[in-house]
Amino acid sequence: MDKRTLLMHTAKRLFAVNGFYGTPTARIAKEAGVSNGILFHYFPTKEVLINAMYLDLKDRLFVYSTSQVYKGATLKESIYTLWLAAVEWNLENPDDFDFMQQFENSPYYSLELEKSHGYVQMSLELAQKGIDEDIFKQVPSTLVFQTMSGMVETAVRYLRLFKETQEDTEFKNRLFEMAWDAISKNKI
Amino acid sequence: MDKRTLLMHTAKRLFAVNGFYGTPTARIAKEAGVSNGILFHYFPTKEVLINAMYLDLKDRLFVYSTSQVYKGATLKESIYTLWLAAVEWNLENPDDFDFMQQFENSPYYSLELEKSHGYVQMSLELAQKGIDEDIFKQVPSTLVFQTMSGMVETAVRYLRLFKETQEDTEFKNRLFEMAWDAISKNKI
Amino acid sequence: MDKRTLLMHTAKRLFAVNGFYGTPTARIAKEAGVSNGILFHYFPTKEVLINAMYLDLKDRLFVYSTSQVYKGATLKESIYTLWLAAVEWNLENPDDFDFMQQFENSPYYSLELEKSHGYVQMSLELAQKGIDEDIFKQVPSTLVFQTMSGMVETAVRYLRLFKETQEDTEFKNRLFEMAWDAISKNKI
Amino acid sequence: MDKRTLLMHTAKRLFAVNGFYGTPTARIAKEAGVSNGILFHYFPTKEVLINAMYLDLKDRLFVYSTSQVYKGATLKESIYTLWLAAVEWNLENPDDFDFMQQFENSPYYSLELEKSHGYVQMSLELAQKGIDEDIFKQVPSTLVFQTMSGMVETAVRYLRLFKETQEDTEFKNRLFEMAWDAISKNKI
DNA sequence: GATGAATGAGGCTTCATTCAT
DNA sequence: AATGAATGAAGCCTCATTCAT
Numbered sequence: 001m002d003k004r005t006l007l008m009h010t011a012k013r014l015f016a017v018n019g020f021y022g023t024p025t026a027r028i029a030k031e032a033g034v035s036n037g038i039l040f041h042y043f044p045t046k047e048v049l050i051n052a053m054y055l056d057l058k059d060r061l062f063v064y065s066t067s068q069v070y071k072g073a074t075l076k077e078s079i080y081t082l083w084l085a086a087v088e089w090n091l092e093n094p095d096d097f098d099f100m101q102q103f104e105n106s107p108y109y110s111l112e113l114e115k116s117h118g119y120v121q122m123s124l125e126l127a128q129k130g131i132d133e134d135i136f137k138q139v140p141s142t143l144v145f146q147t148m149s150g151m152v153e154t155a156v157r158y159l160r161l162f163k164e165t166q167e168d169t170e171f172k173n174r175l176f177e178m179a180w181d182a183i184s185k186n187k188i
Numbered sequence: 189m190d191k192r193t194l195l196m197h198t199a200k201r202l203f204a205v206n207g208f209y210g211t212p213t214a215r216i217a218k219e220a221g222v223s224n225g226i227l228f229h230y231f232p233t234k235e236v237l238i239n240a241m242y243l244d245l246k247d248r249l250f251v252y253s254t255s256q257v258y259k260g261a262t263l264k265e266s267i268y269t270l271w272l273a274a275v276e277w278n279l280e281n282p283d284d285f286d287f288m289q290q291f292e293n294s295p296y297y298s299l300e301l302e303k304s305h306g307y308v309q310m311s312l313e314l315a316q317k318g319i320d321e322d323i324f325k326q327v328p329s330t331l332v333f334q335t336m337s338g339m340v341e342t343a344v345r346y347l348r349l350f351k352e353t354q355e356d357t358e359f360k361n362r363l364f365e366m367a368w369d370a371i372s373k374n375k376i
Numbered sequence: 377m378d379k380r381t382l383l384m385h386t387a388k389r390l391f392a393v394n395g396f397y398g399t400p401t402a403r404i405a406k407e408a409g410v411s412n413g414i415l416f417h418y419f420p421t422k423e424v425l426i427n428a429m430y431l432d433l434k435d436r437l438f439v440y441s442t443s444q445v446y447k448g449a450t451l452k453e454s455i456y457t458l459w460l461a462a463v464e465w466n467l468e469n470p471d472d473f474d475f476m477q478q479f480e481n482s483p484y485y486s487l488e489l490e491k492s493h494g495y496v497q498m499s500l501e502l503a504q505k506g507i508d509e510d511i512f513k514q515v516p517s518t519l520v521f522q523t524m525s526g527m528v529e530t531a532v533r534y535l536r537l538f539k540e541t542q543e544d545t546e547f548k549n550r551l552f553e554m555a556w557d558a559i560s561k562n563k564i
Numbered sequence: 565m566d567k568r569t570l571l572m573h574t575a576k577r578l579f580a581v582n583g584f585y586g587t588p589t590a591r592i593a594k595e596a597g598v599s600n601g602i603l604f605h606y607f608p609t610k611e612v613l614i615n616a617m618y619l620d621l622k623d624r625l626f627v628y629s630t631s632q633v634y635k636g637a638t639l640k641e642s643i644y645t646l647w648l649a650a651v652e653w654n655l656e657n658p659d660d661f662d663f664m665q666q667f668e669n670s671p672y673y674s675l676e677l678e679k680s681h682g683y684v685q686m687s688l689e690l691a692q693k694g695i696d697e698d699i700f701k702q703v704p705s706t707l708v709f710q711t712m713s714g715m716v717e718t719a720v721r722y723l724r725l726f727k728e729t730q731e732d733t734e735f736k737n738r739l740f741e742m743a744w745d746a747i748s749k750n751k752i
Numbered sequence: 753g754a755t756g757a758a759t760g761a762g763g764c765t766t767c768a769t770t771c772a773t
Numbered sequence: 774a775a776t777g778a779a780t781g782a783a784g785c786c787t788c789a790t791t792c793a794t
Contacts, residue, residue: 017295021209022295026784041756046785106207140350142346147339151335157334178370178371191774212767224778225777233769412780413779414780417779478669515738527714530711554747558715590789600755601754601791604791
């Protein structure tokens with residue numbers, strides 16, 4: 001693994017546990033087994049490192065989630081697949097989840113950062129589709145998107161808190177139904 | 189205003205903008221117009237200050253929200269009132285909201301902190317009531333609680349992003365319906 | 377001696393020997409017997425410290441030189457007194473001289489820094505007087521000033537190089553004559 | 565241009581603006597368009613680079629100045645030619661001038677460096693000649709030399725400060741007269 | 753000769769906290 | 774209670790120099 005990647009991995013692990021303010025760059029380098037200075041060769045600033053990591057994670061989550069959706073799936077199936085993929089990816093990568101949560105709630109974060117991200121584009125299109133087909137509530141697509149994101153977070157937090165539910169497929173389906181009911185029109 | 193309170197107000201404002209790692213205690217004291225040292229007379233530690241602020245905010249939010257609910261309200265009315273109170277309070281106190289979000293997503297935060305909080309107790313009881321009365325989905329009360337909290341956050345974020353919607357009562361009702369649909373049983 | 381002054385003294389000594397780039401702030405603090413941090417309490421930046429020292433030195437040199445000139449002296453006597461005072465002050469404070477030379481030839485230095493300095497004002501007035509009275513050559517007063525400054529430097533350097541001449545009043549008079557001849561009109 | 569020379573040119577330009585402490589070797593290499601490491605192939609040390617540049621400059625200045633003096637010139641003519649050549653060379657190469665000033669006033673500099681330099685030898689001989697012929701004041705030749713050097717510097721600084729005087733031959737003659745009067749015996 | 757990644761010591765500065773007054 | 778000078782550990786980052794290729 002090249003040093004750049006190595007540094008990102010190490011940083012993510014440390015950030016998740018100690019937060020980025022609680023993690024000296026020196027420690028990242030040390031635990032990555034590289035010199036102090038090389039970190040700044042790849043990332044001119046600690047902030048750059050943090051941003052790079054965030055965008056990288058978003059990318060990976062996006063690629064993973066979309067790869068799960070199969071052609072010809074109904075809208076609900078697609079949404080379900082995406083939701084589940086996101087939830088499971090976060091459960092399997094708790095460090096990533098913690099890091100992202102922390103980042104998104106820090107002053108470093110600005111929405112601008114991700115507006116252009118492919119995964120935002122795709123989600124919005126999907127949301128718009130559901131609205132146009134009268135499956136979703138008649139609200140802005142961005143709201144649908146944000147609601148789904150929020151519900152993913154809620155699910156992840158809950159499943160992490162009560163580990164015994166993590167393998168319970170039936171329970172996860174119920175979690176999804178809550179999210180779905182939030183955005184979809186109530187059938188009579 | 190006594191110095192203790194003054195410090196908390198100043199700290200909140202600065203924390204909201206710069207984060208707590210970006211806000212030196214010296215700056216808090218300076219902008220509060222008090223001496224550097226006195227801060228540590230009232231709060232032995234920066235961490236103590238932060239925790240105190242957090243619990244204080246929760247208290248105020250709790251008192252405010254519950255004071256809005258009137259006797260004899262139906263369950264949905266109560267939930268609605270609480271939801272709306274929380275949303276509006278957060279909109280009117282954006283610094284508080286930012287501070288809390290930041291805190292809850294930092295390594296400082298542990299759930300233990302608030303378990304005992306009156307507002308958690310009350311919310312859980314309300315959730316349980318809805319479940320028992322077969323109005324809510326048959327899921328743990330903690331899940332209902334967390335979902336509602338998440339939906340409040342989503343609403344606040346959205347309303348802040350699109351300021352023109354903040355005065356639109358109709359729109360806020362729709363937001364509430366999303367939250368309600370998430371936790372309630374679907375009527376056929 | 378208060379810590380601020382103590383730091384300036386120590387800094388000057390170290391700067392003279394090692395240059396300011398060769399002198400860590402930590403070393404200044406250490407040799408001054410104070411804590412590392414206090415330096416930045418008095419001087420927010422190493423650069424501020426350096427500038428402060430420079431202006432302070434100029435002040436002291438100015439006060440010292442002018443205090444030597446007596447009322448009713450002729451122009452030549454005044455110039456001589458000032459020249460001698462400057463030369464001797466620099467000889468007695470070699471660290472100061474080295475520091476100033478270094479500073480004036482570093483990128484830190486800008487003429488703006490001292491334009492407003494009382495000592496510049498006074499020197500220019502004196503120069504103008506000599507020009508008006510047809511004692512000095514008919515050149516701009518700033519040129520007279522700069523020439524005298526340069527001749528002081530030359531004298532100091534020479535006297536430092538050949539220590540045996542430092543006590544030789546006769547020799548110093550010859551040095552002054554060189555400076556005087558440079559700026560004054562040649563008597564036929 | 566070979567890389568060695570290229571590096572020296574780039575270094576000089578950067579040094580003049582930012583000083584040598586403000587100019588990382590990495591930046592020199594980058595702006596010269598060569599690799600980081602190659603600099604240390606040609607100059608084992610940053611200090612070696614700096615010294616090499618200084619001596620190189622002195623050489624060039626020497627060669628240029630002496631080439632201007634013609635056979636059979638009187639002493640004053642020779643001095644004038646040398647003075648003017650030095651002044652004009654410095655005006656045309658301001659970076660070089662800044663670099664030299666900075667170097668000569670830094671802890672890197674020691675007189676030893678140039679004692680052996682041809683240009684010092686020649687200047688001293690010329691000075692001695694003037695003294696022996698009773699044209700110059702009866703002072704050590706080294707003093708004459710240093711005075712002339714100082715007057716060159718003063719002239720250059722002044723002409724740079726007031727650019728409109730740079731083309732004024734008449735004015736430059738007056739500048740030279742000041743220098744000449746400093747070292748020469750006053751004709752009655 | 754040439755590249756540029758890699759090293760690691762060390763510099764400047766910050767800042768929570770303490771303490772004399 | 775109040776002040777603000779003082780402490781010193783620690784953080785981020787720089788940069789001359791080395792080294793593998």
